Amino acid sequence: MDLIIKNGVIITAKDTYKADIGIKNGKIAVIGKEIEGSGEEIIDAEGKYVLPGAIDAHTHLEMPFGGTISADSYEAGTRAAACGGTTTVFDFALQQKGHGIIQTARERDELCAPQACVDYAFHVVISDLRPEILDEFQAAVDYGLPSFKVYMVYKKEGLMADDGVLCQVLEKSKETGALISVHAENPDLIDIRTDKYLKEGKTSAWYHYMSRPEFVEAEADKRAIHWAKSLNAPLYIVHLANKEGMEEVKRAKDEGYEIYAETCPQYLYFTSEVYKREDGRNFVCSPPMKGKESLDALWKGIKTGDISTIATDHCPFQSSEKDWGKDDFTKIPNGCMGIENMYPYMLSEANKGRISFNKAVEVCSANPAKIFGCDNQKGSIVIGKDADIVIYDPKKEFTISKNNMHSDVDYTIWEGVKLKGYPVMTLSRGKLVFKDGEFVGKPGWGKFLKRKIKR
Known part of the structure; x- marks a missing residue:
């Protein structure tokens, strides 16, 4: 494993349960109880929700x-x-x-x-x-x-x-x-x-x-x-x-x-x-x-x-x-x-x-x-899918302001809106791109998605 997310409550469109997630090569490799490893980066998500x-x-x-x-x-x-x-x-x-x-x-x-x-x-x-x-x-x-x-x-x-x-x-x-x-x-x-x-x-x-x-x-x-x-x-x-x-x-x-x-x-x-x-x-x-x-x-x-x-x-x-x-x-x-x-x-x-x-x-x-035809890679926390994951703190109080947004726009229509709970980490294909209010990713990381709609 490259990264293990431990002790979080996983929430998908259908399920809510407590488990660890092991990530390797940008993919979700394993989901289970008390995943063990050595040398991997560990994210402790105790008290937090883990979402796609x-x-x-x-x-x-x-x-x-x-x-x-x-x-x-x-x-x-x-x-x-x-x-x-x-x-x-x-x-x-x-x-x-x-x-x-x-x-x-x-x-x-x-x-x-x-x-x-x-x-x-x-x-x-x-x-x-x-x-x-x-x-x-x-x-x-x-x-x-x-x-x-x-x-x-x-x-x-x-x-x-x-x-x-x-x-x-x-x-x-x-x-x-x-x-x-x-x-x-x-x-x-x-x-x-x-x-x-x-x-x-x-x-x-x-x-x-x-x-x-x-x-x-x-x-x-x-x-x-x-x-x-x-x-x-x-x-x-x-x-x-x-x-x-x-x-x-x-x-x-x-x-x-x-x-x-x-x-x-x-x-x-x-x-x-x-x-x-x-x-x-x-x-x-x-x-x-x-x-x-x-x-x-x-x-x-x-x-x-x-x-x-x-x-x-x-x-x-x-x-x-x-x-x-x-x-x-x-x-x-x-x-x-x-x-x-x-x-x-x-x-x-x-x-x-x-x-x-x-x-x-x-x-x-x-x-x-x-x-839109990308559910083979995105949209859920499932083994084999991209490790696009959000760590969400349900207890974090957050007030939206231009000063804490990351856009290039000089105002926000959401100024002053108070939120109950807020994301504290975002992973894109297993790479940390946002942590504790700061962008930590890099331009050029994103990949073009080729899609196929199933009917």
Whole structure:
């Protein structure tokens, strides 16, 4: 053995038990009582929980958007992930006009590989659908890129897929074993409502929410689910934030369709009231935070299993960039931070009794590993899998502040939030990358994950 973790309580999506873990060559080699060895490094986890590392299946690092680039580089974003117990990050690679799927991922990998502090994968955003792109779906799946995204919004930015494109990619995904995720909002309603508010001189951050309230997202959720059901194709809805959409997901799942819904910590903690704050522009993201009814419906969906995963949609911008929209909400770069906060927040809610620790592991680790095809390596503490492990102290009190985060962003929407319990160590493939508040890993450690979705 290279390392033994002793005396901890192991928590997976299904089990809770006390045992030691032996790690060799970055893999979990043995799990048992009182593992003995000589010369190995020993971590004493007495009084602590030992969890699989989280998987953040939705991030936007170094992403060009809104006239700038998201504030966290691949190094900064994956460093922050490691410090929050996230050991695998999925980033979105935006297809440029004329570029192929594999080409898009390789170009992004050239940027990411020297920087990544934890393991990573890509979803390729399809924004230029041509016959040759549909023909490339199978090659991309075989290459280890089995998940793609389409935007039902951002028409002016050239990212939007209309219903025809959405149906084509859904049909091809069914044939090839890929999974399509959608950002579901209605762009025409957003444009009409935005123009109305601007003409009326209503330009504060509150009108970002008012321009795309619950029903604007819900309509697109329903439309996407309708097409997926009609074509009998699997569908993954990213950052679900509204009650009506949650109900539609539940209905489809109850009918037996392969529909997955992801939500984000910001939709589980904040409501649309944040947009009335003096710093409301810092909370601007799309879709925006919604009302209390939606927040409650999402927590219910987690408990019933109708929410499959938690991810962050981590896409932060510096406060000076958010200030571009101080007097015009349409100029605020859309996106919030969360990559370091996801697992600690969900585990804190488990520690407070809102959900079980097993459920927190399920939605933050086991489910994304299974859904996106890396559960042969990630998502659980099992012999043979990567030793992506978090040591969690349930007694540690922690207050989130910009000063104790590890991102490059100069503020956090989570400022002042108090957590019950916090990660004290993170291991990525058996290597210690975070310890007692400090990042101890190195850029370039992370590896690209090639995946295969099983059906």
